[in-house]
Amino acid sequence: MLDLNQVYLFVEVVRAGSFAEAARRVGMPANTIGRRVQQLESELKSRLILRSTRKLTLTAIGQTFYEQCARNIEELVLAGQQATDTHPEPSGPLRVALSADFFEILPISVFTDFLARYPGISLELVIDNAYLDLIESGVDLALRPESLLDENATRRVLRKRSMRLVASPKYLRACGTPASLDELSQYDCLLVSRSTGPQIWDLNGPEGPARVQVRSRFLASTSNPVRKAAIEGLGIAFLQDAIVKKDIEQGRLVPVLDQYRSEPSNICAVFPNHRHIRRGATIFVESIQKKLTELYKE
Template identity: 30%
Template structure:
């Protein structure tokens, strides 16, 4: 069987017309170049080069074989470039876990744009707030909401969204409108959570901060449900900007105690090992960093 390395050596000798120059360019001793040429000639059963103390010239058979060598080397280089290109172009499957509050409202449209931009990528998306378990189970990346617990995972911040208190105009027509935070517990308040117990909101404005404790009318761990309950005139809810800005613009919701905000939410891309991150995963993370932040703001696109 032909040794591809011998073909490269032969082609370089023909190009340079010298065993010494070929060896220098290939990083090989002249003796090794000579031995590999002799092995190639023995394998083919023909004389490829005329060698003298002054020059190296190619024989007729050598010239014919040189043409085929160039074609073969060209094909190999094309293959090398193709593989290198694959390593820099996102392709393959990305498995991503997303929190419920983002999956339906923001990430769906962004994923569609990402797949349009990278047609060779496929996404497997699972709605789950247990990022650690899914990453340990083989997922590539998970979207987490901070503050983050110490899990040993690597985190890249995707963006921040402000939050505030909102209710429907119809609710305020029936119940009135709180003028200070002290009045809030007298209203129907809707809280995020999973346990039936008294809740606490921390409100801040500039350098001021106050705490409001209350027994909620509704407790749930789905912000979309909280938003729908507020729009349906059930009460007042703490909602992030990205989830309620369209309702606010359309008049379906009104801000309560303007200037006071509830704590902002930070979103992160979580993954286990950055040094082993494939291009397809890095491309998704970079895409979210660039495109998710504007969506999290109050700005309407």
Template identity: 35%
Template sequence: MTDTVALFQAFIRVVEAGSFSRVAEEQNSSQPTVSRQIATLEDHLGTRLFTRTTRKLTLTDDGRGFYERAKLALEAVAEAEGAVGRRRARPSGTLQLALPVVFGRLRVIPYLKGFLARYPDVSVDLVMSDGFSDLVEDGIDLAIRSGVVTDPNLIARKIGVTRRILVASPSYLRGKTLPTHPNDLIGHDCIPYTRFTGGVTWRFESPDGPIAIEATGPVRTQSSEGIREAVMSGLGIGFVPIWHFRDEIETGRLIVLLEAFEPKPVPISAVYPSRRFVPQKTRAMIDYLETQFAMDPTLNPKRV
């Protein structure tokens, strides 16, 4: 008997990943095996779902229509299983969790031991990058992101909030005039974060309205770890979320500047692909991190 659900799952992942070989790698199988699954599904449906060339896969008209219906069908199956399973089952399976590098290292990985002790049937595959993953294409179950999420294809649930602050080391500030206004930064070495526009154009709040400064200096980087190390090494002033440096600020190894001009806090969200049924493992991680973040003053500041 043909396992129709498995064929639907293989088809959807091939569409999302755009490659038989990539799906084969995910399934620990082979490219011919995945290709046979799609061929079996096409025979079952009596239609061709893909146009294949040596360079790419393209959905046919029937394939595009079937893709949307197959997703709904699998969501219905999962929801039906979950309605029964929630009464007796614990979260299980591998959770693909995408995290920014420094945030993951400092603010998520330290909590994972408690999560895994609570949910021993769940394993976590950490996908750590400062860039945004394509959650659907990369098969990501859950991502943690800072800032406003505008992608209409994603669901975002706020699980924390954080301040953005200016920091510098005593060694950098030694012998220099401390800035008292954002305009004073023009005379300082700033360390721009070049991965996105907000890392180069620094925005502040003042009684007279917003202030924007173009951050310049001899060192620039697209890496959050690079920002940390450059600031700690005394290379200049960094503009970062406060969770980057909680311990360093508390112990005096870094100094916070221009607090009176601090911009509005930004949300931290758990983000997942838009779908009606969310796996128990994903819900469990979201709820767990939200609870942990609520106890962290850098992720739930009292001033907010």
């Protein structure tokens, strides 16, 4: 009789694309996984995987075996997860993907309180602004703007976000305060962007949606460098409310043309499709939602 643990490891190696990545996902040494897959091949008396230093390739028999086993193994794993998740204390690794900007918004107490409350969980944060395939990257949940989600994604809305124009008092004393959106083109604007081409800010004001093209001598791919540049007096920035909330309260930044904001959008927790949502992931999302509600009440 085949060892189902060996079959499971074989399926994980194929899904991960390498023994090293499969080892990281399942928390087992790569050489142990390699030995277990070799034992499976011995039981089947067939080579399943062709190994090289650069890539992993399935044999024809390996491809057929994977297609026959993958779905059944997934159902067995999900059944095991569901049985485990009925335990009152969740445990195991939890892998969460989020952008650098969202990490800046979240207080570190979100993570420390969660880990203190659930000592059986180990938390891995994947901080990356690039779009990740959640299933391929082995992520249990991701925190993303709703605008980046597939319409069929399994999601939970965490909070609304909007953006506003801000600048330091020092910059406004030196350069003046714009009286209208049209005047923004005369000011240094600080951009969160990966593109050096023409930059457009989309805003919503008393007269409805408005678009304005701005110029900049400073741009960055994430918000925090732009926030710091604004505090130092380099120009006017267009940033999320939550990112500049404390700076406005403490006088480091002041609103500019505050009747204009971005169209509100949702920040969501999104879960991989076709996978059982682990209890630890849902509890983590609840912790974040509660903390955000406390910190950013309108």
